Amino acid sequence: MxxxxxxxxxxxxxxxxxxxxxxxxxxxxxxxxxxxxxxxxxxxxxxxxxxxxxxxxxxxxxxxxxxxxxxxxxxxxxxxxxxxxxxxxxxxxxxxxxxxxxxxxxxxxxxxxxxxxxNQLKGLNPYEFEKFCMNLLDAYGFIDLSVTQKSRDGGIDGFGKLKIGLAYMKVAFQCKRWNTGVVARKEIDAFRGAIQGEYEQGIFFTTSSFTKEAMNYSIKQGAVPVILIDGNMIVDFMIEKQFGIEHENLPIYINALDQILS
Structure with a gap:
């Protein structure tokens, strides 16, 4: 039935x-x-x-x-x-x-x-999304950021540095502006292979989401860790840093008259 x-x-x-x-x-x-x-x-x-x-x-x-x-x-x-x-x-x-x-x-x-x-992020062209991700990393304190030229990217969309203590960690990032589908483990493995030996950390951005297997294998013992950032997390970071977002504080008044009359 x-x-x-x-x-x-x-x-x-x-x-x-x-x-x-x-x-x-x-x-x-x-x-x-x-x-x-x-x-x-x-x-x-x-x-x-x-x-x-x-x-x-x-x-x-x-x-x-x-x-x-x-x-x-x-x-x-x-x-x-x-x-x-x-x-x-x-x-x-x-x-x-x-x-x-x-x-x-x-x-x-x-x-x-x-x-x-x-949805607006999903409407960006690939290069605009790469620039957006680079600027978002800048808002979080990354320095010497650059977007890789397409003819020479080697599977890397951009790179930069992040200060950890007294030293700087070299970081590479990959950007997938996808409207449909999810990022699978093979995409993460390919990106890790491209940065292994040259960078200490990878960051993988997508406007979509990641499969469970991709999330499970983003951190592997003896391999470069890859931080996964999906569409919802990107919006969270934008709100947290007021990056491309403005806000207005509207007061909400709550009746507390009973507290002064008791």
Missing amino acids: KNKYTIIEAAKKVLSVTNSFMSVTEIYTQILEHSLYVFHAQDPISVLRGELRSHSIGIDFPTASSKKYFLYDESQRRFRLLGDEKQAIKKNGKEQISLRTVREMHWEYVEVFRSKIL
């Missing part, structure tokens, strides 16, 4: 009815009771949990979806549907919005903002 809904659609329907936080087990039970989805996996609750986490704001990992539908309460390990509080309660002609709504809207804004920045 073909399922009428996807797992995510089924979870959204359950949460839209309850209008509150629910555990994975509770969501799973409701999905079964209302015949919204038939699981064929050996561990259906783990499958459901993985889908919910992938589409939840504030939970980021390489394979997480860019589409966010849920809010996750880490302390209670429960999920709720986003947007339930966006319908402001009208009172005396004014909209009353709770602090949790403001926070939720902020989380959503940040996720959309991050996605927009990453």
